[in-house]
Structures are given as structure tokens and as C-alpha cells.
Amino acid sequence: MKITEVECLVIDGIYPYVVLETDEGITGVGESFRRSPWVTKAAIETIFKEILLNKDPLNYQEIWELLYEVASTCGPYGSLLTAISGIDTAIWDINLKKENIPLHKKLGKKVKNYIPIYASSMRRDMSPEEEADRALYFYEEGFKFYKMHSAYPEEIDSPRDKTLRTVEAIRKKLDKNIEIMVDVNGAYSVNKAIEIGRELEKFEVFQFEQPVHVTDLEGLKSVTKSLSIPIASGECCYTVQDFKNLIKKGNPDILQPDVIKTGGITEFKKIMSYLGKREIMIHNTQPLISTAIHLHFLSINNSIKLPLEYNIEQNSLIDNPIAKNSLNIKSGEILVPDDYSFGIDFDINIMKNRAKKI
Numbered sequence: 001m002k003i004t005e006v007e008c009l010v011i012d013g014i015y016p017y018v019v020l021e022t023d024e025g026i027t028g029v030g031e032s033f034r035r036s037p038w039v040t041k042a043a044i045e046t047i048f049k050e051i052l053l054n055k056d057p058l059n060y061q062e063i064w065e066l067l068y069e070v071a072s073t074c075g076p077y078g079s080l081l082t083a084i085s086g087i088d089t090a091i092w093d094i095n096l097k098k099e100n101i102p103l104h105k106k107l108g109k110k111v112k113n114y115i116p117i118y119a120s121s122m123r124r125d126m127s128p129e130e131e132a133d134r135a136l137y138f139y140e141e142g143f144k145f146y147k148m149h150s151a152y153p154e155e156i157d158s159p160r161d162k163t164l165r166t167v168e169a170i171r172k173k174l175d176k177n178i179e180i181m182v183d184v185n186g187a188y189s190v191n192k193a194i195e196i197g198r199e200l201e202k203f204e205v206f207q208f209e210q211p212v213h214v215t216d217l218e219g220l221k222s223v224t225k226s227l228s229i230p231i232a233s234g235e236c237c238y239t240v241q242d243f244k245n246l247i248k249k250g251n252p253d254i255l256q257p258d259v260i261k262t263g264g265i266t267e268f269k270k271i272m273s274y275l276g277k278r279e280i281m282i283h284n285t286q287p288l289i290s291t292a293i294h295l296h297f298l299s300i301n302n303s304i305k306l307p308l309e310y311n312i313e314q315n316s317l318i319d320n321p322i323a324k325n326s327l328n329i330k331s332g333e334i335l336v337p338d339d340y341s342f343g344i345d346f347d348i349n350i351m352k353n354r355a356k357k358i
């Protein structure tokens, strides 16, 4: 088989999807992380396209190494790896369609049919009381975990920060009925993170995520050592080597890989096996391919008990679908799809119509 066309469609001007055509008529669809979609598109269509044309997509490992090697000269972490994620997931889609099997079958033996998810609130403009009302709504919908993003990473140690007031408001409204996770995206200095963390301990917060800047691994280690609540990090790690470095220097309690950042399934598989039985809470902020792939990985894994992230914000891919089917979500869990590949059947014509030009 040969790849005959490579395109990155930025759906609604936000979401980068990779479409690979082959000479056998199988079309692969892959997804990249949504930040900097135009950089992703440019990387795919200018740097990687010429490498991909005429390659056999069944050689996914060899292709991954070629792309990674090229990306290494100008990175590769960040946008180039998220671009490779879109390509690699599309290549896996082709492989799975060719074999006509669901991803979980390729990965191992499915041991779970439903995967628990947590409600991940991304808004930073809500009052503590509004956020508490939102947590109540999701609790009543069947969610047992709620994550808030209340701090301001663009203003380290900002006086506007309402993290503690929001946690207090949620506890007041829901008592211990819901687990609260606090993600501050690196909005604190080390001392402030420890100070806030001590207060979060009193509220018995389930997880304190990325307390200091993602590059400050020594600071992360100090925070982790000083606090009894679990510290989470890893959404900005892209390869096995990156996770080794994070664990060695930062040593967080919970690790958070994301398949549409790690260069796709080829490297994600290695990361998951490297992390083994460590605590993993998968980072997941896009509703289609990345969510589906994470469901497949979790469905074959007996040791991961922590829920999968699920972004609760409005999303044009949900409101106005680009696929002919959708994932089956109910009461804080999602059914693992059994249809071939990832279990999502995309409408390429709709996708092309919705793709924006720069």
C-alpha cells in the first residue's frame, strides 16, 4: 500500500485533523492537539508531506522514526510532535481499517466495557458559587470527579486567584460527595504552590495538577515532597524519554500522557508500557479520536483505576458533528467502541467543507 495524499484540515478553524489517502482506497483520519492548529497544518503539509508520499502506511514504526528524526533538528517537542500525532493516528487508522479490527483488539484483551470519566471544567471566568453549581450539575449527571482550572498561568501568584474560594464553595455545596481536582497550569511559584497546597490538603483535594511551571522540575519535586495530596503532571511530556526525565527530576505522584501530544499511538504505547503500574490519569481534552483512542487503551488495562479526563465545555465537533456516529456517554462513563479502528466513522466531505483556510 502507498500513501498518495496528505492533508491537514483545520475544522472550524480550531481542530487539526489529518487525512491520508492511499492507493488501495483506504482513507486514514487522525487528530492533533488543538493548540496552534496553523503551525500543525504547516508542519504536516510542508515538512512531513514529502516524507510520507509513496510510503507504505503499514510500516508505522519506520515512518514514526523518520518523522521524529526530521522534527529533531528543530524541536521536536511541542507543535512538531503534535503534528506527528495527527499523522501517526491516521496511519494507525489505515492499519486498523485494513485489518478490520477495533484498536483494543490490536493492543491486547479488552477487560472493561465502560471507562469512568471526570468532568473537566476549563472556564476561568466563573465565580466560586457558579463553579460550585456547575459541579453540582455534573454530580447529578453521575460524575464522581470534577476538575477546575481556576488560577491564571499568565500571572504567576495572581491576587485574582480564586482557587481556594472555589474549592471551599464546591465542598460547601457537595460536601465529600464529589472528588475535586485542582489544575492551575503552572500558575504558582514554588512557595505559593506549597502554601496553597497546604490549604488544599485541608479540603482533601483529590489531585493538585501542574502546580509550578512545566519546565521547573526541581520546583515540582519540592512541591511533591512538601504536600500529602497527590501531585499530577505530564501533559507536556511527548516521549518516553520525556517521562523518564519528569519522573527522575520532578517525581509527581500521577502521570498524564495524551496520545495526540505524544506523537500518536506508536509512542503512546511505549509510554504506557514504560509507566507500567504507576498512577496514570490520562490527559484528554478533545472529544473524538483522542477520547476514543484513550478508551481503547484503558479498556485493556486492569491497573488504571483513575478516570479519563472529559472536557465539558461547548465544542463545535459535538454540537455540529463531523462523524456519522458518536461515542456513547452516560452517567460519568463512556462505552468502549467495538467498531473497527477507533470506532468513529468520519464524513470526509463534511470535514472538507468545515475546514478553514488560514
Ligand SMILES: [Mg+2]
Binding pocket: 183, 185, 209, 210, 235
Ligand atoms: Mg492540565
